[in-house]
Amino acid sequence: MxxxxxxxxxxxxxxxxxxxxxxxxxxxxxxxxxxxxHHALQLLTHLxxxxxxxxxxxxxxxxxxxxxxxxxxxxxxxxxxxxxxxPDHYTxxxxxxxxxxxxxxxxxxxxxxxxxxxxxxxxxxxxxxALVAMYGxxxxxxxxxxxxxxxxxxxxxxGVSWNSIVSAYARxxxxxxALGMFVLGGxxxxxxxxxxxxxxxxxxxxxxxxxxxxxxVEDVYVGNAVVDMYAKCGMMGEAKxxxxxxEVKDLVTWNAMVTGFSQSGEFDDxxxxxxxxxxxxxxxxxxxxSSVISGYAQRGxxxxxxxxxxxxxxxxxxxxxxxxxxxxxxxxxxxxxxxGREIHGYAIKxxxxxxxxxxxxxxxxxxxxxDMYAKCKSFDTAHSLFNSVLPEERDxxxxxxMIGGYxxxxxxxxxxxxxxLMLQLAYIPNAFTISCCLVAxxxxxxxxxxxxxxxxxxxxxxxxxxxxxxxCLIDMYSKCGDVDTARYVFNSMVQxxxxxxxxxxxxxxxxxxxxxxxxxxxxxxxxxxxxDGVTFVVVLYACSHSGMVYRGIKYFQTMQREYGVIxxxxxxxxxxxxxxxxxxxxxxxxxxxxxxxxxxxIVWFTLLSACRTHGNxxxxxxxxxxxxxxxxxxxxxxxxxxxxxxxxxxxxxxARVRSLMRSAGIRKRPGCSWVQAKKGTASFFVGDRSNPQxxxxxxxxxxxxxxxxxxxxxxxxxFALHDVDDEEKGDLLSEHSEKLALAYGILNSAPGxxxxxxxxxxxxGDCHSAFxxxxxxxxxxxxxxDSSRFHHxxxxxxxxxxxx
DNA sequence: ATTGTCGTCT
Numbered sequence: 065m066x067x068x069x070x071x072x073x074x075x076x077x078x079x080x081x082x083x084x085x086x087x088x089x090x091x092x093x094x095x096x097x098x099x100x101x102h103h104a105l106q107l108l109t110h111l112x113x114x115x116x117x118x119x120x121x122x123x124x125x126x127x128x129x130x131x132x133x134x135x136x137x138x139x140x141x142x143x144x145x146x147x148x149x150x151p152d153h154y155t156x157x158x159x160x161x162x163x164x165x166x167x168x169x170x171x172x173x174x175x176x177x178x179x180x181x182x183x184x185x186x187x188x189x190x191x192x193x194a195l196v197a198m199y200g201x202x203x204x205x206x207x208x209x210x211x212x213x214x215x216x217x218x219x220x221x222x223g224v225s226w227n228s229i230v231s232a233y234a235r236x237x238x239x240x241x242a243l244g245m246f247v248l249g250g251x252x253x254x255x256x257x258x259x260x261x262x263x264x265x266x267x268x269x270x271x272x273x274x275x276x277x278x279x280x281v282e283d284v285y286v287g288n289a290v291v292d293m294y295a296k297c298g299m300m301g302e303a304k305x306x307x308x309x310x311e312v313k314d315l316v317t318w319n320a321m322v323t324g325f326s327q328s329g330e331f332d333d334x335x336x337x338x339x340x341x342x343x344x345x346x347x348x349x350x351x352x353x354s355s356v357i358s359g360y361a362q363r364g365x366x367x368x369x370x371x372x373x374x375x376x377x378x379x380x381x382x383x384x385x386x387x388x389x390x391x392x393x394x395x396x397x398x399x400x401x402x403x404g405r406e407i408h409g410y411a412i413k414x415x416x417x418x419x420x421x422x423x424x425x426x427x428x429x430x431x432x433x434x435d436m437y438a439k440c441k442s443f444d445t446a447h448s449l450f451n452s453v454l455p456e457e458r459d460x461x462x463x464x465x466m467i468g469g470y471x472x473x474x475x476x477x478x479x480x481x482x483x484x485l486m487l488q489l490a491y492i493p494n495a496f497t498i499s500c501c502l503v504a505x506x507x508x509x510x511x512x513x514x515x516x517x518x519x520x521x522x523x524x525x526x527x528x529x530x531x532x533x534x535x536c537l538i539d540m541y542s543k544c545g546d547v548d549t550a551r552y553v554f555n556s557m558v559q560x561x562x563x564x565x566x567x568x569x570x571x572x573x574x575x576x577x578x579x580x581x582x583x584x585x586x587x588x589x590x591x592x593x594x595x596d597g598v599t600f601v602v603v604l605y606a607c608s609h610s611g612m613v614y615r616g617i618k619y620f621q622t623m624q625r626e627y628g629v630i631x632x633x634x635x636x637x638x639x640x641x642x643x644x645x646x647x648x649x650x651x652x653x654x655x656x657x658x659x660x661x662x663x664x665x666i667v668w669f670t671l672l673s674a675c676r677t678h679g680n681x682x683x684x685x686x687x688x689x690x691x692x693x694x695x696x697x698x699x700x701x702x703x704x705x706x707x708x709x710x711x712x713x714x715x716x717x718x719a720r721v722r723s724l725m726r727s728a729g730i731r732k733r734p735g736c737s738w739v740q741a742k743k744g745t746a747s748f749f750v751g752d753r754s755n756p757q758x759x760x761x762x763x764x765x766x767x768x769x770x771x772x773x774x775x776x777x778x779x780x781x782x783f784a785l786h787d788v789d790d791e792e793k794g795d796l797l798s799e800h801s802e803k804l805a806l807a808y809g810i811l812n813s814a815p816g817x818x819x820x821x822x823x824x825x826x827x828x829g830d831c832h833s834a835f836x837x838x839x840x841x842x843x844x845x846x847x848x849x850d851s852s853r854f855h856h857x858x859x860x861x862x863x864x865x866x867x868x
Numbered sequence: 869a870t871t872g873t874c875g876t877c878t
Binding site (some may be wrong): 153190192223224225229292350353406460466 | 869872
């Protein structure tokens with residue numbers, strides 16, 4: 065068979081096959097190399113290996129690389145090996161580049177390296193340079209450096225070698241080493257600048273200056289890298305200046321600006337630029353679209369992200385994995401299940417299980433889908449999707465999204481099961497996994513499990529993520545009722561950030577330890593952290609839960625003047641709570657009336673809650689009216705109003721509210737409590753008799769109530785009736801979920817150990833009083849967490865000192 | 869032949 069000469073290939077002809085239709089915009093390609101890959105491959109597979117024809121294999125591999133199909137390139141390489149061909153020093157740089165572009169493991173790279181050595185090409189400078197680059201992209205810095213050092217010992221390093229090693233350090237989070245090698249390298253070209261600019265985290269003014277002086281800034285790659293460097297440093301002013309000064313801009317330049325604005329919080333500017341790209345009829349690529357979609361998604365604007373996606377499809381731009389992952393995270397953020405399903409359909413059709421597609425890419429879409437379904441509370445779909453991913457294809461994110469989904473939106477116990485299964489199957493959790501488990505612990509107040517996770521963290525050093533993990537531990541310990549251990553974790557931190565301080569302060573606030581919270585507030589400022597809006601919410605919350613009315617007012621008054629933090633609706637809500645708990649209802653009302661911004665439902669709700677506590681029906685009715693105008697679907701508002709009437713003995717009004725609720729189709733959320741004991745977590749609804757120990761529980765409860773009555777406990781009948789629901793029988797005082805949980809806790813805990821109870825709603829007043837008395841006669845400290853705060857009952861008193 | 873810019877998840 066006649067084979068075209070390799071140097072000037074003439075088109076191979078096959079009369080039996082019509083040429084494939086070629087895109088119209090590539091006429092030259094069509095003329096010179098029609099169907100090159102297809103026919104050449106056919107020829108090559110039928111020819112005996114010969115060095116003079118190796119050219120064709122190399123050419124095929126290069127073509128695959130140009131088509132951004134590295135897996136295909138590697139398959140070609142495999143194929144040629146199978147057919148008995150020997151690669152040469154031209155082949156290796158291509159295949160090494162291909163393996164570097166695969167998002168998954170370095171295994172391929174290692175075996176290619178061994179092929180290189182076996183065939184004796186490691187002394188070729190091109191091959192060695194490609195090896196350095198490949199190891200850099202696979203994140204194997206040590207081997208990149210080893211190859212580089214061997215070259216430099218032989219004295220064969222060229223400019224490309226230096227550029228490659230700089231790039232290796234820069235892209236693997238070693239900016240210092242990258243800059244060091246850049247300085248050592250001496251010879252500087254455009255590529256050197258492009259490689260070193262990402263390492264200039266705190267501004268690369270010098271490199272930018274050099275680019276200007278040398279004229280290399282004219283190179284559009286260099287200009288883009290400069291724009292991107294400023295954008296990543298948050299110096300959008302500088303970025304914009306460079307952008308406007310660039311004579312040659314390309315799509316990447318625009319994209320870098322759009323992303324820069326979006327990531328530095330100036331999303332409106334990003335959108336302006338995006339519009340401008342439309343107007344200038346710049347052909348947008350997948351990066352542009354993904355960038356805008358991710359901008360919306362990160363701001364929780366899932367529906368807007370969806371609109372951009374539709375626009376993208378209409379303009380015939382092909383979404384890729386990144387686009388879908390961004391989009392799904394937007395759907396997850398707003399719980400947009402329908403839209404999420406739409407994306408799922410799109411993914412099945414266009415994205416998953418493609419030939420030459422990469423499994424390492426597929427798993428990212430799968431993870432994002434699982435996350436989306438879990439956050440949209442479709443746990444069955446999420447779990448079956450999770451199960452459908454083969455265990456060997458799962459990665460740590462697959463596990464983490466599933467664990468996190470259950471922890472935050474579903475069954476936290478399920479998180480624990482998954483976590484232990486994950487460890488059994490020898491997957492390595494990362495800081496995010498740990499964080500999700502700690503969220504689950506906090507939700508259930510599962511202190512024992514939380515301590516096990518803490519122990520795991522100590523055994524398996526989390527080095528660079530330790531700050532993040534420790535912050536999560538502080539939160540977990542606080543929410544599990546052990547703020548002293550939270551403090552211990554805080555004290556032992558080598559490095560603290562804003563979140564560390566805020567978390568601990570929140571912890572003290574929750575436990576009514578306002579003095580300590582305010583000490584932390586002062587120490588935090590001494591440590592150089594300026595308080596912001598969130599900090600003041602925490603401060604005011606701590607004051608109100610500790611009865612520190614005067615100081616709360618003081619902070620509220622000075623936060624704007626002295627700290628420059630503008631008062632938002634959330635701060636007003638805290639103040640209403642603070643005044644309300646102290647019984648200063650009219651002052652709270654005046655505060656709301658004087659608000660410069662529209663009062664949010666939560667502000668009115670807080671006042672209504674205070675009206676109920678203090679039995680001010682007249683004001684309560686007014687407040688309820690305002691509240692229901694704003695938000696008529698919240699079961700809590702109706703319950704408060706009804707309880708308030710019950711308190712005042714106005715049973716007709718109670719019935720009126722109940723029927724109002726019924727006609728609006730609103731049901732009271734049932735109270736539920738759970739308790740940790742030796743046997744694990746047990747949960748109880750009102751009048752619950754499903755627990756196997758039910759009989760003992762009710763007997764113990766009756767006994768306890770008899771005994772505390774002697775001590776002066778009087779059942780508060782107003783509360784007894786407050787929860788009476790026409791449909792619910794047996795809603796008696798003694799059957800409240802928290803009382804059942806307490807009895808279970810006493811039955812199943814060793815004397816002297818604290819009993820930890822969590823309730824989904826606010827604790828009822830009668831239970832609070834009963835708990836106080838019971839703590840006098842049992843050998844247990846009782847730690848009760850309700851939806852508002854913690855109550856530590858000890859020897860006949862409660863930590864909330866009446867501010868509950 | 870080899871080194872180069874922009875977008876993603878927990």
